[in-house]
Amino acid sequence: MAKKPSKKSEPKTDKDELLSYYREMLLIRRFEEKAGQLYGMGQIAGFCHLYIGQEAVVTGCRAAMKDGDQMITGYRDHAHMLACGMESRGIMAELTGRSGGLSRGKGGSMHMFSTEKHFYGGHGIVGAQVPLGAGLGFANKYLGNGSVSLAFFGDGASNQGQVYETFNMAKLWDLPVVFIIENNQYAMGTSVERSSAETELYKRGSSFEIEGIQVDGMNVLEVRDAAAKAIKHARDGKGPMILEMKTYRYRGHSMSDPAKYRSRDEVTKTRSERDPIDAVRHQLLDKGWADEADLKALDKEIKEIVKDAADFSLESPEPDPSELWTDVLLPVEG
Numbered sequence: 001m002a003k004k005p006s007k008k009s010e011p012k013t014d015k016d017e018l019l020s021y022y023r024e025m026l027l028i029r030r031f032e033e034k035a036g037q038l039y040g041m042g043q044i045a046g047f048c049h050l051y052i053g054q055e056a057v058v059t060g061c062r063a064a065m066k067d068g069d070q071m072i073t074g075y076r077d078h079a080h081m082l083a084c085g086m087e088s089r090g091i092m093a094e095l096t097g098r099s100g101g102l103s104r105g106k107g108g109s110m111h112m113f114s115t116e117k118h119f120y121g122g123h124g125i126v127g128a129q130v131p132l133g134a135g136l137g138f139a140n141k142y143l144g145n146g147s148v149s150l151a152f153f154g155d156g157a158s159n160q161g162q163v164y165e166t167f168n169m170a171k172l173w174d175l176p177v178v179f180i181i182e183n184n185q186y187a188m189g190t191s192v193e194r195s196s197a198e199t200e201l202y203k204r205g206s207s208f209e210i211e212g213i214q215v216d217g218m219n220v221l222e223v224r225d226a227a228a229k230a231i232k233h234a235r236d237g238k239g240p241m242i243l244e245m246k247t248y249r250y251r252g253h254s255m256s257d258p259a260k261y262r263s264r265d266e267v268t269k270t271r272s273e274r275d276p277i278d279a280v281r282h283q284l285l286d287k288g289w290a291d292e293a294d295l296k297a298l299d300k301e302i303k304e305i306v307k308d309a310a311d312f313s314l315e316s317p318e319p320d321p322s323e324l325w326t327d328v329l330l331p332v333e334g
């Protein structure tokens with residue numbers, strides 16, 4: 001049932017497509033770097049989990065989705081929002097807790113949603129998004145709308161009980177949902193080897209008859225092709241699939257991670273040998289689809305978008321105190 005992909009020919013692409021993936025991944029990276037800076041300056045408080053290193057996963061998956069397909073994920077969520085087309089200004093202002101934020105500054109990093117862009121959060125409880133993602137799939141099937149939901153979760157979350165209850169029901173009812181395990185090798189400070197009896201996470205659906213594929217999550221084209229296969233499978237009424245994306249996060253678990261569980265060398269080695277953005281950069285240059293000047297101009301354009309988002313997030317006022325009484329459940333009187 002679960003299988004590693006056999007060695008195959010290079011995935012197909014063209015100039016415009018590859019440039020668009022490069023742009024998307026660069027936007028995520030620069031946005032996250034800026035969020036890290038603002039956190040360091042004391043402008044972002046509370047939890048903040050950066051996605052740096054994992055950019056190819058969400059970019060490749062988004063490329064395989066159709067309009068109307070949904071995404072749901074955990075707390076490492078800024079990239080998923082950007083990939084869904086949510087405004088960088090609104091995301092950054094939410095991080096800084098300002099009224100221009102997507103949740104009017106009251107939710108922060110882990111609490112943004114957009115039904116218009118089909119993004120369903122942003123969940124701080126590890127694994128909680130998995131049954132919710134299957135619920136989105138259930139709604140799609142019930143409504144017969146032809147959409148597929150993509151539920152992203154981590155290697156740590158993949159050991160949770162609710163994940164297996166979800167696998168069972170999703171397969172039993174052949175729901176149009178794709179389970180995407182972002183295996184970045186660590187759950188906070190615990191490595192997959194220390195926490196998991198079966199470390200090949202794509203096999204986790206075997207006893208539910210759910211096919212799983214292991215994917216190089218640092219290769220945006222391989223991610224795109226695997227996601228396209230799984231989404232088609234789900235859309236065709238054949239039920240869920242599991243994609244294990246082998247990836248890596250360069251930064252700490254959150255901004256307050258002392259990083260004592262891995263060596264600096266390990267991070268440097270992955271960055272220099274497997275970086276998803278560098279890989280596409282080299283491909284663009286090798287194929288003659290861009291030169292250094294083109295890439296420099298693109299970098300400048302992205303930096304301007306991110307600077308604009310950061311400026312907006314600092315200029316936007318803090319929420320009015322009257323907002324304390326909005327969007328909260330109050331006890332019913334009488």
Ligand SMILES: Cc1ncc(C[n+]2csc(CCOP(=O)(O)OP(=O)(O)O)c2C)c(N)n1
Binds near residue numbers: 124126155156157187
């Ligand atoms: C139910 C629950 N247990 C524990 C936590 C604390 N916690 C937050 S993130 C995390 C690690 C999850 O790691 P993983 O699923 O691999 O995702 P990653 O952070 O690597 O993206 C833990 C244990 C939590 N938020 N919710």
Ligand SMILES: [Mg+2]
Binds near residue numbers: 155156182183185187
């Ligand atoms: Mg992890």
